[in-house]
Amino acid sequence: MTSIPPDPDTTTDTALEIKSRGEEYEAQHVHSVYEEIASHFSSTRYKPWPIVERFLKEQPDGSIGADVGCGNGKYLGVNDRVFIIGSDRSTNLTRIATRHAPHSAIVASILALPHPHNAFDFAISIAVIHHLSTPERRIEAVRCVLELLRRPSTPDAQDGGKALIYVWALEQKESRRGWDEGCEQDVMVPWVMKGKKEGGRKAGRKGRRRRKQGDGDGVGEQEQDEGSEHQMGAGQGDQEGEQEEGQKEPGDKTYLRYYHLYRKGELEHDIEEAGGRVVECGYEKDNWWAIATPKGDT
Amino acid sequence: MKLLTLNFLTCAIKTCKSSPSSFPLHPRDAELEIVEADLNLKFLENILPRLMWDELRVVVDELGLPTLPPTIPTRADLVAPSSPTSSSSSSDPAPSQTARDLHRILIETCVREGKLVCGNCGHEYAVKEGVANFLLPAHLV
Numbered sequence: 001m002t003s004i005p006p007d008p009d010t011t012t013d014t015a016l017e018i019k020s021r022g023e024e025y026e027a028q029h030v031h032s033v034y035e036e037i038a039s040h041f042s043s044t045r046y047k048p049w050p051i052v053e054r055f056l057k058e059q060p061d062g063s064i065g066a067d068v069g070c071g072n073g074k075y076l077g078v079n080d081r082v083f084i085i086g087s088d089r090s091t092n093l094t095r096i097a098t099r100h101a102p103h104s105a106i107v108a109s110i111l112a113l114p115h116p117h118n119a120f121d122f123a124i125s126i127a128v129i130h131h132l133s134t135p136e137r138r139i140e141a142v143r144c145v146l147e148l149l150r151r152p153s154t155p156d157a158q159d160g161g162k163a164l165i166y167v168w169a170l171e172q173k174e175s176r177r178g179w180d181e182g183c184e185q186d187v188m189v190p191w192v193m194k195g196k197k198e199g200g201r202k203a204g205r206k207g208r209r210r211r212k213q214g215d216g217d218g219v220g221e222q223e224q225d226e227g228s229e230h231q232m233g234a235g236q237g238d239q240e241g242e243q244e245e246g247q248k249e250p251g252d253k254t255y256l257r258y259y260h261l262y263r264k265g266e267l268e269h270d271i272e273e274a275g276g277r278v279v280e281c282g283y284e285k286d287n288w289w290a291i292a293t294p295k296g297d298t
Numbered sequence: 299m300k301l302l303t304l305n306f307l308t309c310a311i312k313t314c315k316s317s318p319s320s321f322p323l324h325p326r327d328a329e330l331e332i333v334e335a336d337l338n339l340k341f342l343e344n345i346l347p348r349l350m351w352d353e354l355r356v357v358v359d360e361l362g363l364p365t366l367p368p369t370i371p372t373r374a375d376l377v378a379p380s381s382p383t384s385s386s387s388s389s390d391p392a393p394s395q396t397a398r399d400l401h402r403i404l405i406e407t408c409v410r411e412g413k414l415v416c417g418n419c420g421h422e423y424a425v426k427e428g429v430a431n432f433l434l435p436a437h438l439v
């Protein structure tokens with residue numbers, strides 16, 4: 001049996017890079033970055049998305065939930081009549097997330113969650129799955145979230161647990177970045193930390209001063225990524241973003257994070273592939289979102 | 299990490315989840331701390347049906363804490379009997395001693411340092427400064 005010779009096209013740089021994607025790639029281009037920028041990132045994340053807030057508030061009292069990729073735990077403050085276990089890949093972000101009573105937060109990977117299956121009434125995974133770097137891993141991530149949820153009472157019923165998933169959209173031509181249909185979907189997005197050259201840990205402790213600088217400069221993608229636009233106003237964010245590009249100083253440090261930008265229909269597709277059913281879906285401020293529930297026959 | 303969390307945790311290794319011995323995780327060399335919190339009676343009543351009581355009793359015993367009663371309390375057990383003098387229906391029900399004990403164990407008692415061990419594969423998950431870490435080494439993913 002002779003193996004088929006490799007297609008010459010697969011030796012291009014892009015193909016090589018795609019081949020190298022996976023666990024290690026994400027460790028370098030996602031996990032280590034969040035660990036470094038945790039404190040600064042967290043200071044820009046405090047305003048919940050309205051749809052996420054609504055979803056959390058409409059859960060019946062006493063429901064059990066999971067916040068997969070909880071970051072600093074900003075969604076753990078929304079409803080204290082339910083119990084949520086947040087999890088994040090970053091220890092530094094999780095440490096911040098543990099401050100939200102009565103909830104809990106642990107360090108875990110979305111692909112290896114330490115929860116029993118079918119035990120949760122609801123789950124959210126906000127701005128997380130777009131950080132997985134292959135289609136297979138993204139579908140597996142959705143599957144891992146769905147596995148947490150209660151199964152429906154009958155195969156066709158929709159009374160199983162519900163998961164709300166948010167991912168960054170490719171179609172966002174009104175945003176500062178201007179991506180739209182037809183653009184490259186796998187991108188590296190900068191996060192700029194202002195200030196003198198310092199280690200991430202030390203920079204984090206500077207707290208107040210840094211926070212102020214970061215906000216004022218519209219650092220990185222914060223206006224679009226997770227809803228800070230609601231606190232800044234879109235126009236303001238755009239303008240400051242442009243300034244930031246021009247004013248990057250020698251002491252600033254730029255971190256690049258990997259994102260897969262979802263095109264229209266792709267999230268729903270991934271949910272179906274993962275054995276889920278889409279209950280509701282939509283687009284909000286440069287993001288695609290969907291509420292999914294497990295199918296009873298799985 | 300509050301003990302209530304353990305009610306929803308198992309081994310992160312996929313092949314362990316189908317084994318009953320992977321739940322609950324067993325605390326080892328645990329250093330506990332009490333983190334005071336407001337008692338929320340409604341919250342306790344609501345999560346009561348979700349508790350895996352027998353498994354919680356195992357964990358509580360392993361931690362050397364006072365043994366939990368053999369049967370799970372009912373919702374009614376959580377409310378203190380109202381005194382005959384106060385007939386007002388507007389006053390919120392007061393928590394019983396049972397509710398206060400449950401609150402103490404599930405919400406206020408936290409694992410600060412130590413390990414959580416899977417009863418199926420023996421893998422140990424570290425808890426440091428109250429944060430449990432379930433990331434697996436590459437060969438176990």
Ligand SMILES: [Zn+2]
Nearest residue numbers: 309314416419
């Ligand atoms: Zn195990």
